[in-house]
Amino acid sequence: MSENEIHPSAVIAVGAKVGRGVYIGPWCSVGPDVVIEDGVRLIANVIVDGHTILGKDSVYYPFSTIGLAPQDLKYKGEPTRCVIGSRTIVREQVTIHRGTESGEGVTSVGSDCLLMVNAHIAHDCHLGDRVIIVNNVVLGGHVQIDDDARVMGSAAIHQFVRIGKAALVGGVTGVESDVIPYGSVLGNRARLVGMHWIWLKRNGVQNEELHVLRNVYRHLFPRDEDQHAVFEDRLQIVKEKFGHIEKVQQIISFIEQPSRRGLVKVGRSISSSEKEG
Structure with missing residues (x-):
């Protein structure tokens, strides 16, 4: 675990901090303010920028981008942050943007999460532990998702929405309001249809x-x-x-x-x- 494996085509900026047992694959780019903890794997073509921390043993698949500037016209380059927890898996083409000064200044994803292909985690979002975000899900800014929640494919979550612990958001669901813990919602405009019994x-x-x-x-x-x-x-x-x-x-x-x-x-x-x- 003490030896790092870094592909010759990877670009690691001066100032980046890289732990032990890290794998950085072909054509990855790591910015100067990034902290990569022990055991992290950047498979290939991963871009990590900003004041970003990648937690221990987390894995990032090709064309994922972590900690880039938020899509917020008020953002003027402030040193906001992005923090990813341990053992979280980020699949292909996932985008996770850093926070904004007008928010809390940080976007965070907890430990043991799974973010599937093409999901977008916007600025100032906060995801708890063991959250699963399925393919093509989009989160607006400032969304809060508590531990163990599940958001199914192609769902869209409005900014400032809260998703409670272990709640279930059905596929292709538009969520404009808060979902209670253990609740289950579904629909073009989400409606509460029961509890997350499974x-x-x-x-x-x-x-x-x-x-x-x-x-x-x-x-x-x-x-x-x-x-x-x-x-x-x-x-x-x-x-x-x-x-x-x-x-x-x-x-x-x-x-x-x-x-x-x-x-x-x-x-x-x-x-x-x-x-x-």
């Missing part, structure tokens, strides 16, 4: 807790709202009845956080989702 079951959530989450969902998002109290009252009922349960606490906390986009509205359930539930 993830919950695969991650060891027992039937008793699944039953509680069904009740919470039905309380918060009833199919016939005319027969129920306003949303704030429904939320209070959920707090009183189920607020002691960790996953319910996460949902409540997410809803109560300040938001620039509001919550995704409820839509028609999908038969396959119902079957999984």
Whole structure:
């Protein structure tokens, strides 16, 4: 692991910091303010620029670009940052832009993430750990995606949207509002169609807790709202009845956080989702 393997055609600027056991393949370009931690692999034709950190054992496939300037006309070359976590895999033609001074100044991707072909992560986005972004997904600026979320192919996420923990965004879905933790959304303009039951079951959530989450969902998002109290009252009922349960606490906390986009509205359930539930 101590020896680096750097192809003769790669260009590494003076000032770049390269750890041990790093592989930098043909025609890669590494800027002067880049930090490459131990075990990183740049397969070929990868461009890394700006004040960027590539976490340990992360892998970058051909024609991915990391830490380049944001697509923001207000950006004037400020030394903003891009940080990628350990063991994250970035596939072909993915673009991850550094942050802006008008945002938080950093774009971050957590550890153990998978960003598939042709995805775009815009300036000031923050992705948690174990997030999966499928082919052709585009994220507007300032999007926040929490741990374990899944965004399926060709989805588009509006700027400032928040995607909660382990939420599922369906393919070719346009998301203009926030998605609750463990929620599942789908549609040309996203609608909440249920909970992400598959993830919950695969991650060891027992039937008793699944039953509680069904009740919470039905309380918060009833199919016939005319027969129920306003949303704030429904939320209070959920707090009183189920607020002691960790996953319910996460949902409540997410809803109560300040938001620039509001919550995704409820839509028609999908038969396959119902079957999984």
